[in-house]
Amino acid sequence: xxxxxxxxxxxxxxxxxxxxxxxxxxxxxxxxxxxxxxxxxxxxxxxxxxxxxxxxxxxxxxxxxxxxxxxxxxxxxxxxxxxxxxxxxxxxxxxxxxxxxxxxxxxxxxxxxxxxxxxxxxxxxxxxxxxxxxxxxxxxxxxxxxxxxxxxxxxxxxxxxxxxxxxxxxxxxxxxxxxxxxxxxxxxxxxxxxxxxxxxxxxxxxxxxxxxxxxxxxxxxxxxxxxxxxxxxxxxxxxxxxxxxxxxxxxxxxxxxxxxxxxxxxxxxxxxxxxxxxxxxxxxxxxxxxxxxxxxxxxxxxxxxxxxxxxxxxxxxxxxxxxxxxxxxxxxxxxxxxxx
Amino acid sequence: xxxxxxxxxxxxxxxxxxxxxxxxxxxxxxxxxxxxxxxxxxxxxxxxxxxxxxxxxxxxxxxxxxxxxxxxxxxxxxxxxxxxxxxxxxxxxxxxxxxxxxxxxxxxxxxxxxxxxxxxxxxxxxxxxxxxxxxxxxxxxxxxxxxxxxxxxxxxxxxxxxxxxxxxxxxxxxxxxxxxxxxxxxxxxxxxxxxxxxxxxxxxxxxxxxxxxxxxxxxxxxxxxxxxxxxxxxxxxxxxxxxxxxxxxxxxxxxxxxxxxxxxxxxxxxxxxxxxxxxxxxxxxxxx
Numbered sequence: 001x002x003x004x005x006x007x008x009x010x011x012x013x014x015x016x017x018x019x020x021x022x023x024x025x026x027x028x029x030x031x032x033x034x035x036x037x038x039x040x041x042x043x044x045x046x047x048x049x050x051x052x053x054x055x056x057x058x059x060x061x062x063x064x065x066x067x068x069x070x071x072x073x074x075x076x077x078x079x080x081x082x083x084x085x086x087x088x089x090x091x092x093x094x095x096x097x098x099x100x101x102x103x104x105x106x107x108x109x110x111x112x113x114x115x116x117x118x119x120x121x122x123x124x125x126x127x128x129x130x131x132x133x134x135x136x137x138x139x140x141x142x143x144x145x146x147x148x149x150x151x152x153x154x155x156x157x158x159x160x161x162x163x164x165x166x167x168x169x170x171x172x173x174x175x176x177x178x179x180x181x182x183x184x185x186x187x188x189x190x191x192x193x194x195x196x197x198x199x200x201x202x203x204x205x206x207x208x209x210x211x212x213x214x215x216x217x218x219x220x221x222x223x224x225x226x227x228x229x230x231x232x233x234x235x236x237x238x239x240x241x242x243x244x245x246x247x248x249x250x251x252x253x254x255x256x257x258x259x260x261x262x263x264x265x266x267x268x269x270x271x272x273x274x275x276x277x278x279x280x281x282x283x284x285x286x287x288x289x290x291x292x293x294x295x296x297x298x299x300x301x302x303x304x305x306x307x308x309x310x311x312x313x314x315x316x317x318x319x320x321x322x323x324x325x326x327x328x329x330x331x332x333x334x335x336x337x338x339x340x
Numbered sequence: 341x342x343x344x345x346x347x348x349x350x351x352x353x354x355x356x357x358x359x360x361x362x363x364x365x366x367x368x369x370x371x372x373x374x375x376x377x378x379x380x381x382x383x384x385x386x387x388x389x390x391x392x393x394x395x396x397x398x399x400x401x402x403x404x405x406x407x408x409x410x411x412x413x414x415x416x417x418x419x420x421x422x423x424x425x426x427x428x429x430x431x432x433x434x435x436x437x438x439x440x441x442x443x444x445x446x447x448x449x450x451x452x453x454x455x456x457x458x459x460x461x462x463x464x465x466x467x468x469x470x471x472x473x474x475x476x477x478x479x480x481x482x483x484x485x486x487x488x489x490x491x492x493x494x495x496x497x498x499x500x501x502x503x504x505x506x507x508x509x510x511x512x513x514x515x516x517x518x519x520x521x522x523x524x525x526x527x528x529x530x531x532x533x534x535x536x537x538x539x540x541x542x543x544x545x546x547x548x549x550x551x552x553x554x555x556x557x558x559x560x561x562x563x564x565x566x567x568x569x570x571x572x573x574x575x576x577x578x579x580x581x582x583x584x585x586x587x588x589x590x591x592x593x594x595x596x597x598x599x600x601x602x603x604x605x606x607x608x609x610x611x612x613x614x615x616x617x618x619x620x621x622x623x624x625x626x627x628x
């Protein structure tokens with residue numbers, strides 16, 4: 001039922017005011033029911049015994065039919081129609097966004113809930129969902145960097161890839177450390193051939209560049225060279241956080257409170273020089289806010305075209321009332337014809 | 341209707357009905373309604389053919405020529421005409437309306453009465469007494485009665501015969517000849533009729549239109565009741581409707597006959613397409 005009304009509208013609803021005619025008309029018809037008829041004067045009506053034949057009954061129904069057809073016409077004039085919306089979004093050329101995600105061991109720190117990495121994954125997916133017209137790619141880095149997903153418009157794959165980031169697996173594969181320069185450089189490499197209007201890297205880290213073959217400043221130069229905007233996000237609370245400091249023999253991590261160290265100076269510089277912005281995420285809420293802000297800053301124009309398929313429903317209404325009126329006329333002048 | 345028209349119409353009716361009463365009804369009426377007896381009025385010289393038994397011997401002896409006694413009927417009768425002028429009387433599908441026919445009948449009766457030196461009075465009634473003209477003699481009085489019958493406009497349209505009869509009973513102290521002329525589209529007058537019939541010489545004249553008896557097939561017609569003013573569509577094409585209509589008329593007619601017979605009164609019924617002259621003559625003849 002709800003569905004029916006959702007896809008149903010009256011084009012000129014004020015035409016329903018014509019329905020007010022129905023009671024007025026009915027009063028008028030009742031008053032004038034004999035007026036237009038020539039009447040024969042008769043001595044005694046009682047002598048017919050008040051017997052109602054079929055004709056008498058139909059004669060009473062006729063004005064009711066007339067009123068009904070008036071009501072139907074009024075509704076018909078209001079033009080009821082059902083709507084079928086087919087929305088076709090025209091994809092405008094969006095921007096390309098590379099997400100450079102730090103997957104060093106410190107990302108397991110629990111200052112964000114449940115830990116930095118998981119919080120990041122969740123927020124990143126939401127971010128991608130909100131931007132259907134942009135292309136995304138994912139670069140993961142620790143002591144070295146690799147491209148998890150090259151830049152693509154298939155967001156499902158990107159989201160899946162992010163969801164599947166498994167720290168333990170990566171921990172075994174990658175060199176330890178935080179190679180911010182490598183991460184950024186890899187991301188830039190992926191974006192350099194892109195023809196998108198705007199190219200963006202979102203660089204996330206929670207530490208200080210301490211390894212890697214490419215110096216962050218070199219990577220910065222590269223980014224500048226290709227006109228790539230870099231938003232930098234520093235993850236981690238101010239002060240101390242429960243951070244893994246070692247691996248136990250059974251493979252689980254040893255957690256200790258360690259001082260959170262983020263090379264903010266570097267990140268700020270990268271952001272400033274490429275036209276991006278530096279953010280500091282001290283908790284989950286803050287992180288979400290940052291993504292929202294980036295979302296706002298990187299507005300892309302979306303052109304959406306909606307196609308409305310209207311199905312006019314007045315036709316049967318008018319048809320019925322026309323049939324009714326002609327039936328009334330027909331009966332009046334044939335079967336119910338008066339002698340005088 | 342202007343006064344001139346009315347006078348013209350009165351005149352027309354006078355000519356028609358006076359002739360009728362002079363030549364046809366006069367005698368019949370006279371012998372139908374007898375007075376209380378014969379009284380001596382005068383003596384006149386004997387003429388050939390007079391009954392020898394009527395010779396007044398005292399006077400004959402005094403004048404030495406034969407004289408006969410002349411007797412005259414003691415009449416001074418009163419005729420009361422109670423006429424229904426309710427709405428239904430203005431109906432008629434034949435040459436004339438019921439009311440027009442009633443007017444002629446009343447005129448005939450009134451002229452017959454004056455001719456026989458009787459007084460004539462008139463009551464016009466609907467569901468109440470519309471007009472009462474006390475009994476009087478003379479041609480001009482009869483003409484007034486006719487004029488009222490032609491021109492009188494009743495205030496009410498319905499019929500109440502019983503009430504008219506009650507009024508008549510109260511107004512007439514002496515025995516009178518009463519004609520109750522109506523279409524008798526009414527009920528519950530039987531009891532009152534009995535009381536009136538016991539005191540007066542009562543005759544009921546029922547005037548009806550043939551359509552009241554048998555409705556022709558007119559298909560669907562809008563009919564307006566002249567008495568109640570109600571309008572309704574009647575499907576005269578339906579046999580059952582027509583049958584009911586006929587049955588209702590017969591019932592009404594039956595009630596009329598029975599009521600008057602029980603009251604010991606005479607009845608005449610005449611349709612507007614029939615001849616009231618014939619019917620009335622038959623009635624008078626049967627009486628005398």
